[in-house]
Amino acid sequence: MLAIVATAYAQQTPAQKPLRLKFQYTLDSGVVELGKEIESERGARKFRFTKIKQYVSNIALYLASRCVWRDSGGFYLVDAEDAASCQIAFNYPSNLVFDEISLVFGIDSTTHAAGVMGGALDPLNGMYWSWQSGYINLKIEGEMLDQQKSTALEYHIGGLGTAHEKRFGLAPGEDLTLDCDLNPLLEQALSANKTHLMSPGKQAIALSLAWMQSVRKQP
Amino acid sequence: MKIRILMLLGMPIALLFAFHSRKPLVFWPKQVYSFQHEAGFKERVELGHLLFYDPVLSADSSVSCASCHLQYTAFAHVDHALSHGIHDSIGNRNAPALMNLAWHRELMWDGAIHHLDMQSLAPISHPAEMGSSIQEVVGKLNRSRKYAGAFYKAFGDSLASGEFVLKSISRFLTTLVSNRSKYDSVMNGTSVFTAQQKSGYEIFRKHCNSCHTEPLFTSLKYEDNGLPLNPRLNDLGRYSITQNTADSSRFKIPTLRNITYSYPYMHDGRFNSLGEVLNHYEKGMVQRKGMQKALKHNITLSSVQKVDLVAFLLTLNDKHFLFNPELGFPKNN
Numbered sequence: 079m080l081a082i083v084a085t086a087y088a089q090q091t092p093a094q095k096p097l098r099l100k101f102q103y104t105l106d107s108g109v110v111e112l113g114k115e116i117e118s119e120r121g122a123r124k125f126r127f128t129k130i131k132q133y134v135s136n137i138a139l140y141l142a143s144r145c146v147w148r149d150s151g152g153f154y155l156v157d158a159e160d161a162a163s164c165q166i167a168f169n170y171p172s173n174l175v176f177d178e179i180s181l182v183f184g185i186d187s188t189t190h191a192a193g194v195m196g197g198a199l200d201p202l203n204g205m206y207w208s209w210q211s212g213y214i215n216l217k218i219e220g221e222m223l224d225q226q227k228s229t230a231l232e233y234h235i236g237g238l239g240t241a242h243e244k245r246f247g248l249a250p251g252e253d254l255t256l257d258c259d260l261n262p263l264l265e266q267a268l269s270a271n272k273t274h275l276m277s278p279g280k281q282a283i284a285l286s287l288a289w290m291q292s293v294r295k296q297p
Numbered sequence: 298m299k300i301r302i303l304m305l306l307g308m309p310i311a312l313l314f315a316f317h318s319r320k321p322l323v324f325w326p327k328q329v330y331s332f333q334h335e336a337g338f339k340e341r342v343e344l345g346h347l348l349f350y351d352p353v354l355s356a357d358s359s360v361s362c363a364s365c366h367l368q369y370t371a372f373a374h375v376d377h378a379l380s381h382g383i384h385d386s387i388g389n390r391n392a393p394a395l396m397n398l399a400w401h402r403e404l405m406w407d408g409a410i411h412h413l414d415m416q417s418l419a420p421i422s423h424p425a426e427m428g429s430s431i432q433e434v435v436g437k438l439n440r441s442r443k444y445a446g447a448f449y450k451a452f453g454d455s456l457a458s459g460e461f462v463l464k465s466i467s468r469f470l471t472t473l474v475s476n477r478s479k480y481d482s483v484m485n486g487t488s489v490f491t492a493q494q495k496s497g498y499e500i501f502r503k504h505c506n507s508c509h510t511e512p513l514f515t516s517l518k519y520e521d522n523g524l525p526l527n528p529r530l531n532d533l534g535r536y537s538i539t540q541n542t543a544d545s546s547r548f549k550i551p552t553l554r555n556i557t558y559s560y561p562y563m564h565d566g567r568f569n570s571l572g573e574v575l576n577h578y579e580k581g582m583v584q585r586k587g588m589q590k591a592l593k594h595n596i597t598l599s600s601v602q603k604v605d606l607v608a609f610l611l612t613l614n615d616k617h618f619l620f621n622p623e624l625g626f627p628k629n630n
Contacts, residue, residue, distance in 0.1 A: 194412070208418040208421065
């Protein structure tokens, strides 16, 4: 009897294939490890990062620019401190054909304006502003080091206009590793003498766009 | 037979009145937040009620929400112009009266908070108010286990989370409804204004209603009412949120319900009496670009008109709300 039920279930549920999405935080080509010094190649600056977190949401697969599958998981918090959170795994129907994967880096405006939620979106995760409503989409904290002094760095990028969709070419059966290079964002912020940015607005939007330039598919 | 017919006719009318006097007036706008139908609403309100009165929410467990939002003063704070927090800290805004919040989409004097669920995060985290964090609060609640049963009843999980804490408090806040003042009974047709109150109501309708719009007695908008800038606070209100110069010196219009209980007045608590407020509109306003149309000119009232206006404002006091034990310090805390 159980065998019959199992066979019937197997016939109804299409076979699934796993897809693993890995995020790696880098500075130029060097991999960032929290709490450890790292030197940039281009600017010859030294940094030590203590916190790097970002939201990723609305993962979908596309074929010829048409959405063919959407992840039901919703929202993911990719936290450099938690290795498990830097890998997102999900299954898609094994017969699915696609050529791109789409991710939203941040929280969409509807969710942004909704009430409190649990899981990855729980304010407990420290990614929600308390003084003003809004999710922090990307949090980078640490310090810039030189021989004389250490300068604290604190970037809390969030609010409306700071969540962006980005697509990457991807074939069935392939996994995806994304390098998230901190350097373009830091270059842009530091060239404007901005060591702290913790409010929404134009500067946050500009830095969120710099962040989008730095997220690349690992060859 | 006649008596029976009269009884049959009379009962529905009596029921109609009984029903009517408890419900918000028909012309009240639709609530922005309607949580009443969600599963566990009653239990969430009960939990939120306990948390609202519990100083565990502050860093040193000395200050609760109710410390600055006392029921008897319409959930405002009459002791201080600016909020009073842990270690005798003084904040930078007057603790506003809390009522009818289910009709307010945005909260705070500058509208910084755009959902009621998120409101309590601000005072919990403000260093001059509760000086804590939602992480610290959840940690304390889970360590004490005092609330495990209440969280289980409300959410089916005995462990507190940020979501559960904030949801409980926001559900409780929606129960702070003030709609049983004399003004409400007049509007319901169960009472009448005195001649003086009626005169005051007419003055109110002419000079005040565009900002303090009935029945909430706030249009929920942000306006510049010509207050000279307080140089110590340098508070530009809504501008700090939108960065739009048109919003400079605009603050959310407060409700006038229970107004005589909820002094001091204005975002910085600069006025202690209604007389001072009326004097401001008569001769204290600083005219600035972008001010509310109704305030382009001073509002000059005779002393009799002022007395009549205050007589009307007194009809907005709702003693049922102010002294309702269901909203007071929880019995089993």
